[in-house]
Amino acid sequence: AQSVAQPEDQVNVAEGNPLTVKCTYSVSGNPYLFWYVQYPNRGLQFLLKYITGDNLVKGSYGFEAEFNKSQTSFHLKKPSALVSDSALYFCAVSPPDKLIFGTGTRLQVFP
Amino acid sequence: ETGVTQSPTHLIKTRGQQVTLRCSSQSGHNTVSWYQQALGQGPQFIFQYYREEENGRGNFPPRFSGLQFPNYSSELNVNALELDDSALYLCASSLGRGINTEAFFGQGTRLTVV
Numbered sequence: 629a630q631s632v633a634q635p636e637d638q639v640n641v642a643e644g645n646p647l648t649v650k651c652t653y654s655v656s657g658n659p660y661l662f663w664y665v666q667y668p669n670r671g672l673q674f675l676l677k678y679i680t681g682d683n684l685v686k687g688s689y690g691f692e693a694e695f696n697k698s699q700t701s702f703h704l705k706k707p708s709a710l711v712s713d714s715a716l717y718f719c720a721v722s723p724p725d726k727l728i729f730g731t732g733t734r735l736q737v738f739p
Numbered sequence: 740e741t742g743v744t745q746s747p748t749h750l751i752k753t754r755g756q757q758v759t760l761r762c763s764s765q766s767g768h769n770t771v772s773w774y775q776q777a778l779g780q781g782p783q784f785i786f787q788y789y790r791e792e793e794n795g796r797g798n799f800p801p802r803f804s805g806l807q808f809p810n811y812s813s814e815l816n817v818n819a820l821e822l823d824d825s826a827l828y829l830c831a832s833s834l835g836r837g838i839n840t841e842a843f844f845g846q847g848t849r850l851t852v853v
Contacts, residue, residue, distance in 0.1 A: 639819075653809055664844075669846070670847075671743070671745075671828065671829055671844035671846045671847050672782070672831075672844040673844070674841055674842070675842070677815050677841070709778070718781055718782070720781075723793060724836065725772075725787055725795045725836050726772060726784040726787060726795055726797070727772075727784065727831075727842065728784070729774075729781030729782050729783075730778075730781050731779075731780060731781050732781050733781075
């Protein structure tokens with residue numbers, strides 16, 4: 629069965645510092661991986677996806693993610709955090725036709 | 740903002756009642772998926788509709804049912820509500836099926852069962 633794990637319930641970072649939100653996956657076959665962000669009282673917003681190709685994927689709002697096959701990881705990164713990045717982040721894996729989400733990581737960026 | 744709209748935004752129902760949630764997909768999208776997000780959890784896949792036919796179902800009982808209409812809008816129906824059905828219900832629309840299609844989510848309907 630395909631699954632993702634987000635080992636950190638919360639990540640705290642100071643504004644201007646780099647941030648990393650961790651995700652590991654378990655799939656059979658080629659992984660199709662996604663990151664979504666959820667702001668309070670809002671639905672999910674797509675950030676980026678990895679299907680194939682370059683291991684470094686660039687997405688919306690300055691976010692990027694690094695796919696590492698040997699470590700089965702797909703960590704979300706941003707070089708310089710903003711207070712407005714504070715939200716709930718979900719990693720997801722996609723067998724065809726649906727998304728399987730992790731439990732989410734709350735990112736708190738302090739001024 | 741995505742073009743996916745859900746109604747109502749909030750709803751309170753009594754255990755045992757039935758509820759219908761609605762979703763208007765983004766213009767041009769023919770696929771709608773529904774997810775349940777319990778408090779503190781990630782969204783869980785309920786089912787997907789593609790061109791008015793069910794195209795996959797998650798681990799939810801039959802009292803969770805759905806419809807997709809010719810204009811590709813969709814309904815989620817839940818019968819015999821239980822307290823554990825309290826959650827945020829998310830609708831996502833996409834164009835076609837498969838992993839290369841990006842899903843656009845609505846803002847969700849928060850259902851409270853008392």
